[in-house]
Amino acid sequence: MGSNAIPPPIVRRKIGRLLTALVVGVLGSAAVLVAPQTSHAAESTLGGAAAQSGRYFGTAIASGRLNDSTYTTIAGREFNSVTAENEMKIDATEPQRGQFNFTAGDRVYNWAVQNGKQVRGHTLAWHSQQPGWMQSLSGSALRQAMTNHINGVMGHYKGKIAQWDVVNEAFADGTSGARRDSNLQRSGNDWIEVAFRTARAADPAAKLCYNDYNVENWTWAKTQAMYAMVRDFKQRGVPIDCVGFQSHFNSDSPYNSNFRTTLQSFAALGVDVAITELDIQGASATTYANVTNDCLAVPRCLGITVWGVRDTDSWRPEHSPLLFNGDGSKKPAYTSVLNALNAASPAPSPGSGQIKGVGSGRCLDVPGASTTDGTQVNLWDCNNRTNQQWAYTAAGELRVYGNKCLDAAGTGNGTKVQIYSCWGGDNQKWRLNSDGSIVGVQSGLCLDATANGTANGTLIQLYSCSNGSNQRWART
Ligand code: XIL
Secondary structure, X not given: OOOOOOOOOEXXXXXXXXXXXXXXXXXXXXXXXXXXXXOOOOOOOHHHHHHOOOOEEEEEEOHHHOOOHHHHHHHHXXXXXXXXXXXXXXXXXXXXXXXXXXXXXXXXXXXXXXXXXXXXXXXXXXXXXXXXXXXXOOXXXXXXXXXXXXXXXXXXXXXXXXXXXXXXXXXXXXXXXXXXXXXXXXXXXXXXXXXXXXXXXXXXXXXXXXXXXXXXXXXXXHHHHHHHHHHHHHHHOOOOOEEEEOOEEEOOEOOOOOHHHHHHHHHHOOOEEEEEEEEEOOOOHHHHHXXXXXXXXXXXXXXXXXXXXXXXXXXXXXXXXXXXXXXXXEOHHHHHHHHHHHHOOOOXXXXXXXXXXXXXXXXXXXXXXXXXXXXXXXXXXXXXXXXXXXXXXXXXXXXXXXXXXXXXXXXXXXXXXXXXXXXXXXXHOEEXXXXXXXXXXXXXXXXXXXXXXXXXXXXXXXXXXXXXXXXXXXXX
């Protein structure tokens, strides 16, 4: 292999790859090796273009429109993720207390899966669209009903949902930063964390999201209140994996370019972010491109979902806020989103090789070719031996010797980075970024050669990302 730093291999990613990643995620890790390519052709659909950077592009689907062939043709072609617009909500899935009904939810779910799409679950605990019986409950009876509901719905879809919106819209609008008043809030301030703990136990495979609107502008009190809650949850170990930004932009809640700061700030807390219900009054092509680029700028932004297919399908048709006209033709905003997605740097390909420090010119190495769990990795002269061969899997692991994983022994600055038997945890998943940094998925911290060391034996740790040459790596 050449002695110069080589950028990470790039490859065109397709929906099939996204599905591979999902399947690998569910079935446990497997090293899927794909020959690297150095360029990628422009994709012609939103989902395909999003997948080339490892993301999805989704839409809300309404079960009642699934017999409209214009609708299903566009939705089937363009999107690789689906959210049921109303069919998995509380009133739809538990119309009578204890009697679950998944007819409409399953219709949306089955259409999505039969057409090769992943599914976001929406939503389990919410003040709105509660069935009458739940609206009239309070206190511990409501708390019990909430956990029963989460268990019932998540149990039905167990292992089938990529992300669940566990709690929706729990903060008040305006400048108070307070929780929204609701029967759920009055059942006790801990209702949100109880919902998340219940959800984790009900389906450990699903990513658990908090979802809200008017939280895109970093300066707004509601955004800051949500941020404080997520930070607190991460500090206290309440299971939360992602934050959904509904992103219903309109004249009362306009897009602001500080949305990117918001997404970055939440990601830095150690959660994924997603744009979950995007629509923009007037559908400015520029604003749509800006929102898309904000997601693409944040490695932990999983993808974008628009809240409907055509303007006539929108919950706010008078805003003409979507990417397709009522006749099914593409709007200018469609093209601006597609072009932005195609311009994004491709996700690093799965593949195997050495990982060379840009500052040191030395390779990520397991000392003494040890296979013992807990052995801290170091820098060593590149020699192409098996203790320097790292396979980047579709699940995001860096495997050595086939069954050992690069593993963070904690989440703080100075945490030792070691090898450990692969088990699928987030402390064994890594993001290989186009700037050469390698970021721990659990910690959000960078793989770092300690104290800027470049010599043989320099130990590898986690540290806040600085883009220093001791934190940049090339796969060779
Ligand atoms: C909306 C649906 O689009 C409508 O069909 C329904 O009548 C009301 O709900 N925030 C959410 C979504 O989380 O569930 C809402 O969807 C829009 C606002």
